[in-house]
Amino acid sequence: MSKLSSISRKVPQILRHGILACTGLFALLPFIWMVSLSLKPQEDIFAADFHLWPSQFSGVENYTAAFVSAPMLHFLANGIFVCAAIFLVQLIVCVPCAYALAKLRFCGKDTLFAAVLVGILIPPQALAIPHFIMLYLFGILNTYASLIVPWMISAFGIFLLRQFFRSIPDETLQAARLDGLGEFEIIWRIMLPMSTPAIAAFGIFSVVAHWNDLFWPLIAVRDQEISTPALGILLFRDDETGQSLGPLMAGSVIIVTPLLLAFLAAQRRFIDGMASTAAK
Amino acid sequence: MANIHLDTIAKGYGETAVLKGVSIDIRDGEFLTLIGPSGCGKSTLLRIIAGLETQDSGSIAVDGDIIDGKRPKERDVAMVFQSYALYPHYTIYDNIALPLRTRRLSNAQRFPLLGSLVPGRQTIEVGIRQEVGNVAEMLGISHLLDRKPGQLSGGQRQRVALGRAMVRHPKIFLMDEPLSNLDAKLRVQMRAEIVDLHRRLGVTFVYVTHDQAEAMTMSDRVAVMIGGDVLQIAPAEELYRNPDDIRVAEMIGSPKINVVARKHWRIGAPQFALPDSQIAFRPESATIAAPSGGMLEGNVAGIENLGADIFVKVELGDAGPMVVRRAPGERRLEIGESVSVITDAAHMLVFDAAGKRVRPVERIAA
Numbered sequence A: 001m002s003k004l005s006s007i008s009r010k011v012p013q014i015l016r017h018g019i020l021a022c023t024g025l026f027a028l029l030p031f032i033w034m035v036s037l038s039l040k041p042q043e044d045i046f047a048a049d050f051h052l053w054p055s056q057f058s059g060v061e062n063y064t065a066a067f068v069s070a071p072m073l074h075f076l077a078n079g080i081f082v083c084a085a086i087f088l089v090q091l092i093v094c095v096p097c098a099y100a101l102a103k104l105r106f107c108g109k110d111t112l113f114a115a116v117l118v119g120i121l122i123p124p125q126a127l128a129i130p131h132f133i134m135l136y137l138f139g140i141l142n143t144y145a146s147l148i149v150p151w152m153i154s155a156f157g158i159f160l161l162r163q164f165f166r167s168i169p170d171e172t173l174q175a176a177r178l179d180g181l182g183e184f185e186i187i188w189r190i191m192l193p194m195s196t197p198a199i200a201a202f203g204i205f206s207v208v209a210h211w212n213d214l215f216w217p218l219i220a221v222r223d224q225e226i227s228t229p230a231l232g233i234l235l236f237r238d239d240e241t242g243q244s245l246g247p248l249m250a251g252s253v254i255i256v257t258p259l260l261l262a263f264l265a266a267q268r269r270f271i272d273g274m275a276s277t278a279a280k
Numbered sequence B: 001m002a003n004i005h006l007d008t009i010a011k012g013y014g015e016t017a018v019l020k021g022v023s024i025d026i027r028d029g030e031f032l033t034l035i036g037p038s039g040c041g042k043s044t045l046l047r048i049i050a051g052l053e054t055q056d057s058g059s060i061a062v063d064g065d066i067i068d069g070k071r072p073k074e075r076d077v078a079m080v081f082q083s084y085a086l087y088p089h090y091t092i093y094d095n096i097a098l099p100l101r102t103r104r105l106s107n108a109q110r111f112p113l114l115g116s117l118v119p120g121r122q123t124i125e126v127g128i129r130q131e132v133g134n135v136a137e138m139l140g141i142s143h144l145l146d147r148k149p150g151q152l153s154g155g156q157r158q159r160v161a162l163g164r165a166m167v168r169h170p171k172i173f174l175m176d177e178p179l180s181n182l183d184a185k186l187r188v189q190m191r192a193e194i195v196d197l198h199r200r201l202g203v204t205f206v207y208v209t210h211d212q213a214e215a216m217t218m219s220d221r222v223a224v225m226i227g228g229d230v231l232q233i234a235p236a237e238e239l240y241r242n243p244d245d246i247r248v249a250e251m252i253g254s255p256k257i258n259v260v261a262r263k264h265w266r267i268g269a270p271q272f273a274l275p276d277s278q279i280a281f282r283p284e285s286a287t288i289a290a291p292s293g294g295m296l297e298g299n300v301a302g303i304e305n306l307g308a309d310i311f312v313k314v315e316l317g318d319a320g321p322m323v324v325r326r327a328p329g330e331r332r333l334e335i336g337e338s339v340s341v342i343t344d345a346a347h348m349l350v351f352d353a354a355g356k357r358v359r360p361v362e363r364i365a366a
């Protein structure tokens, strides 16, 4: 009797985990496929029969090829530099703006916030041509600046941080004003440290988006010297290697690994940040 | 030390007027309590004094100097908030030290990260350490300095908030319901500690509460605010005995003062009480008498025995219920019993139809 009931209690649980595992596998499949390809030799990849496990390991050759035939480390360094610069500038712009929208009283505040919401709705692709023309007029196409400048203001970041800042009690800010802090010091010493979950969440969004971005670098940059990893892989495919899928996939693995590691490290923060902003 | 002169301060948010011309003179070194129901504008008034909010009209002078345009930092005012408003990411030491750092360190010395390299900072930090230590000692929180606010109990956080306010020796202390988050026992203890602190510091305290026991026991004078107006400012004793407005009379005193319209009094109402006036008297200045022997007739509706006092609720019919205090030794009453109530003219407070106090004419003449 008790055995039966304990089984019947477990069934929905098993079902639930089964469904989750299936969807998880579905999302993971491209990654598994990528890793598998990056370990196979050329003949294996184009073989008629399909098997996930390589019949013959050529991981070492593929990865060496990826590192040797393309400046992979250079791409990675570019990616780190561009993503860090974008995120830093975004913070410098978004944090004061979010603070003003969340905590200060001024006329036109509601209109400004509405403008931020509209900004979130505009897809970045729609702005690609105006941005391109603007950068052309500035004469900074095909430079690091052309990769950074269009992303300086993040409407999403302003929105996310504003929502979080609103949950910080007014009394804390009033106490800070009485204690003699100026508005910028309040931002730096009170708001930022109290909002680390939201900043971490925003950081992950921003970095993932720009690390993986192929669309904009493809438009703004032609030089391998300043390519970000995603674009670098593309340029590298166009060039000599052409059909060599193994090294290409090895390159892909190399560029997603840093992101995966960063996400795993910041996972808890990220989820905290999402949960607490969603609840407000 | 400072006296504060509030001159017809008015403030509204959008359409609603929150303060309607508040004038109070607060004396040097005084403990003034603002009491009033929720939403009457007490916190708003404190924030205006602190400079966190600007009034729509009226002005504030401290020691004769108008401070209207000054920013909070320049006003030399400290405030303790209802939620304590400690900085959760700082240790208790840093919480208390912050007001000193912002005042003593130069901008360069306070610069993020690099500030600690600027010469002169170390000596100032040593001085700050000393003073924070003294304040912590005084409040009995020395052993907590390394913790974060989240690791403290309510009473301990309260003390830290006091410490942060005290440490820079402000001229004026503002407290916005500082005890309302504590349990009853701790509240009584902290009440005594705050009074003691006021005595030791000797500075001007403005204390907001809606607990009349706090107002009565702690303050030199009490200002009663209702709906954005100050109705009366007087020592607690005076407010209790001699209120100017029926709303003041009803707010001060527990159980509440009895109010019976003039028309319900068979006999005994004062001569000068007009037909539409109301007559009020405290539970302790009335006695119970045999039916039809007193001024008001009714039935016993309830008896509340608190040991030292017994409160008898008498239902007066049309005139509503009222409460009489009796000593324990008196004859037991039964619920439903017919009784009458006697009080004497000396203890009756007469209010006109608008609720303003009416005093006998001859006393005004004298």
Ligand SMILES: Nc1ncnc2c1ncn2[C@@H]1O[C@H](COP(=O)(O)OP(=O)(O)OP(=O)(O)O)[C@@H](O)[C@H]1O
Pocket: B013, B018, B036, B037, B038, B039, B040, B041, B042, B043, B044, B045, B210
């Ligand atoms: N920033 C604001 N915007 C709009 N209305 C406000 C604002 N701050 C306060 N009010 C309104 O002003 C009135 C007085 O508020 P205040 O906080 O001064 O009341 P209080 O007497 O301190 O009440 P409590 O005892 O509940 O703390 C309230 O009706 C409140 O809704």
Ligand SMILES: [Mg+2]
Pocket: B042, B043, B044, B176
């Ligand atoms: Mg209040």
